[in-house]
Amino acid sequence: MGEVKVLGTFASPFAYRVEWALLHKGIKYEYIDEDLKNKSPLLLKCNPVHKKVPVLLHGEKPIAESLIILEYIDETWKENPLLPQDPLERAKARFWAKFAEDKCFASIRTAVFRSEGKEQKAAVEEFLEALKTLEEELKGKEFFGGESVGFLDLVVGWIPHWLPLFEEMCGLKLLDANTFPSLHAWGDRFLNVPFIKEKLPPSDKLLVRLTNVRKGLLNK
Amino acid sequence: MGEVKVLGTFASPFAYRVEWALLHKGIKYEYIDEDLKNKSPLLLKCNPVHKKVPVLLHGEKPIAESLIILEYIDETWKENPLLPQDPLERAKARFWAKFAEDKCFASIRTAVFRSEGKEQKAAVEEFLEALKTLEEELKGKEFFGGESVGFLDLVVGWIPHWLPLFEEMCGLKLLDANTFPSLHAWGDRFLNVPFIKEKLPPSDKLLVRLTNVRKGLLNK
Numbered sequence: 001m002g003e004v005k006v007l008g009t010f011a012s013p014f015a016y017r018v019e020w021a022l023l024h025k026g027i028k029y030e031y032i033d034e035d036l037k038n039k040s041p042l043l044l045k046c047n048p049v050h051k052k053v054p055v056l057l058h059g060e061k062p063i064a065e066s067l068i069i070l071e072y073i074d075e076t077w078k079e080n081p082l083l084p085q086d087p088l089e090r091a092k093a094r095f096w097a098k099f100a101e102d103k104c105f106a107s108i109r110t111a112v113f114r115s116e117g118k119e120q121k122a123a124v125e126e127f128l129e130a131l132k133t134l135e136e137e138l139k140g141k142e143f144f145g146g147e148s149v150g151f152l153d154l155v156v157g158w159i160p161h162w163l164p165l166f167e168e169m170c171g172l173k174l175l176d177a178n179t180f181p182s183l184h185a186w187g188d189r190f191l192n193v194p195f196i197k198e199k200l201p202p203s204d205k206l207l208v209r210l211t212n213v214r215k216g217l218l219n220k
Numbered sequence: 221m222g223e224v225k226v227l228g229t230f231a232s233p234f235a236y237r238v239e240w241a242l243l244h245k246g247i248k249y250e251y252i253d254e255d256l257k258n259k260s261p262l263l264l265k266c267n268p269v270h271k272k273v274p275v276l277l278h279g280e281k282p283i284a285e286s287l288i289i290l291e292y293i294d295e296t297w298k299e300n301p302l303l304p305q306d307p308l309e310r311a312k313a314r315f316w317a318k319f320a321e322d323k324c325f326a327s328i329r330t331a332v333f334r335s336e337g338k339e340q341k342a343a344v345e346e347f348l349e350a351l352k353t354l355e356e357e358l359k360g361k362e363f364f365g366g367e368s369v370g371f372l373d374l375v376v377g378w379i380p381h382w383l384p385l386f387e388e389m390c391g392l393k394l395l396d397a398n399t400f401p402s403l404h405a406w407g408d409r410f411l412n413v414p415f416i417k418e419k420l421p422p423s424d425k426l427l428v429r430l431t432n433v434r435k436g437l438l439n440k
Contacts, residue, residue: 049319049353063311065318075307087295091283098285099269133269 002059004029011209013158014066015054023195082151097155103130138182160187222279224249231429233378234286235274243415302371323350358402380407
């Protein structure tokens with residue numbers, strides 16, 4: 001099928017998911033960093049509908065939307081499966097991935113990048129409520145995928161690395177170890193998985209970039 | 221694996237998707253109609269996170285979220301596949317399904333059930349823009365799934381049956397045959413597929429129900 005390329009951008013957890021999945025499978029790929037303020041002709045050609053990263057290019061064929069890319073990767077390279085084999089377990093992993101996107105990520109994005117004051121407070125409350133539900137789901141497990149990293153771990157992989165920076169930006173403590181013991185312990189385990197550890201944006205640079213994104217979006 | 225049941229509600233296109241998929245596969249199931257103003261203990265037990273229909277029950281095991289249910293059905297009963305076999309084609313079907321949900325359905329829902337005046341006008345424009353993109357994708361094909369109904373056809377199956385009622389409710393013409401020739405012709409073909417034709421809510425009753433939903437949501 002030819003070469004594998006990932007179009008991503010430094011601060012996007014969505015693009016890291018794709019890289020993590022490829023590393024998990026042991027697939028060699030070329031990473032192309034996109035400047036979202038000045039999108040490349042390649043990105044516009046590969047994702048004309050949304051004009052967003054990540055895009056996976058597999059032998060020139062583009063695939064967009066990070067969760068759909070993860071499914072594609074799992075179906076194309078069978079080694080080290082991301083999703084379980086059983087249809088019911090697959091449905092559960094997809095259910096929680098959708099929940100994590102629609103409820104956890106959407107609310108924290110509003111809180112961090114698109115709101116202040118009262119509106120931010122409401123978004124934070126919504127986020128914490130969703131996080132509690134995720135905590136319950138994780139209870140008693142090493143990883144969301146069971147004994148090792150799977151689909152859902154990659155989808156919520158932004159929590160242990162990006163969330164502490166979101167907390168710093170907003171002056172809030174969100175992932176408290178007492179309130180969220182399972183998520184907290186999982187986060188430590190996740191960040192110590194070798195292929196994750198080697199593919200994370202440095203926190204200091206990431207904080208600068210995320211802070212600039214917030215300023216830009218809030219016109220500050 | 222035991223009995224198959226669908227928890228749905230009369231006016232929800234999301235629940236019909238699930239019934240259509242089961243009919244397409246020739247799977248016998250029991251339909252249980254939920255009153256969303258007075259949700260049953262069964263629904264609350266089966267979908268405690270969202271408390272929404274549809275839910276598929278397969279031998280007492282619940283699966284929620286209509287697109288995830290469609291994937292489950294396709295993985296569990298292999299006959300008459302909904303998704304193509306090729307990973308790239310599967311990714312495309314999933315991409316357009318997500319687009320149809322996030323862009324087409326979300327905007328028309330805002331327009332019909334959650335807005336008036338200027339806000340409604342903006343939502344309608346957003347919807348028509350998304351519909352144009354979908355029209356382009358369909359061009360030259362009998363069905364989104366190719367020569368017969370597939371995953372994406374079921375996902376956008378609300379367009380030919382629900383959209384005319386949305387138009388009536390808002391006094392708008394949206395799916396114009398000149399502007400959207402492919403979608404218009406596809407809609408006629410889709411509604412004439414035998415298992416679709418036999419499983420559609422009667423338009424007169426549906427209009428009453430949808431109008432009441434709009435009134436309720438807008439506090440009229």
